[in-house]
Amino acid sequence: MLPRNLEQPLERFYEYLRSERELSLHTQQNYKRQLTRIAEQLMELKVESWQQVDAGWVRQIASKGMRDGLKASSLAMRLSALRSFFDFLVHQNVLKANPAKGVAAPRKSRPLPKNLDVDEMNQLLDVNEDDPLAIRDRAMMELMYGAGLRLSELVGIDLRNISLSKGDLRVIGKGDKERIVPFSGLAREWVAKWLKLRDSIAQADEQALFVSKLGHRISTRNVQKRMAEWGQKQAVSSHINPHKLRHSFATHMLESSGDLRAVQELLGHANLSTTQIYTHLDFQHLAKVYDEAHPRAKKRNK
Structure with missing residues (x-):
């Protein structure tokens, strides 16, 4: 009591x-x-x-x-x-000030987004149907995974923003920040295939790279729905969403290159800490990079 x-x-x-x-x-x-x-x-x-x-x-x-x-x-x-x-x-004038005002609770841990491994990604992208919408979908998935795009960046791409000859595209990221990202290989190949079919579907005045079957700019919801359907159709074990492709790009790039700063630029992250969360980067790896790269951290020869 x-x-x-x-x-x-x-x-x-x-x-x-x-x-x-x-x-x-x-x-x-x-x-x-x-x-x-x-x-x-x-x-x-x-x-x-x-x-x-x-x-x-x-x-x-x-x-x-x-x-x-x-x-x-x-x-x-x-x-x-x-x-x-x-x-x-x-x-009620019982206290002069609130003693709990300046005491903050610990931050909730941010769950790491899950990525697909390389085999699962290959399984998802193994789409070889002749249907124009299937070609469009593979082009979208290849480009998201090949360039690490956000969903909003993907649907916002206009024809004038992409150059197949140079292998780069201009996207508008968070905070209306513009960046140029490279894409090549299968992403470039499947975007080219889609461009050959696009004009037969797109409305005459539509500037979007990716359009719906009605010929207008495809919506984010439509992209989410189509990717989830392809995940089921390709028998990928985990649920597929656009962000999972972006995160897989980041993870696989970091695993191959170990270049955190380059991955940050490719993803369009303002802060390096955001890239660390997306890519599961642990402190031991950071410490190793620091020890090997920083001139004041290198061990002196005795």
Whole structure:
């Protein structure tokens, strides 16, 4: 049972959530569960009132949650409930300031996107049908995998943006940033095959490289749908989506070259840290590259 100095302010807060904020019963129960656990922890720490709690105590609560194996999302929820409660106490003139304001929950780990291995990619791209839409789809997939494009970049390509003779194309990435990316080999071959058929499908005034069967610029949703269908048709074990082709490009390029900076440029990433996440790059590899490349890190000959 909680001591009166801890329990009474909580009861007033719960009433506020119910009558003034009119939160759902489920949300109210979540607040109560999180705050009750915090109050119990404060009791264990010999804290007798909410006025005693400062940022140091809040950090201890967060640290204990982490030691207890609380997930980042659950800990974020717990601290959010505490911040809301302290805001209420500040509004009630019980506290002068909210001690939980400056304490951030640990960031949620970002799940790494999955890639296809080279054999799975070859299986997916082994499309040899004569149907114009099948040729278009293979050209799209070859180009996404061959140039590491984002879905929005793929559908945004106009005829004037691509040069088969040079083997490069201009794309507009995030933040309207333009970049030139190379493409060659099978990507170049299948884009050329598609271009021979495109005019028989595209509307006369359509400038898009890839068009739908109605002759207009293909939509992102249509590309997603078609790639998922090809994944099933080609019996690829995992679900296929456009980003998986981009990520596979990044992973395979890095595995072959080890050149993180070049992969960053090809992907159009503003920050190197983003490329590290996409490509599963681990610290040991970074350390090895650093040790071998940095002039002040190289071992001196004795």
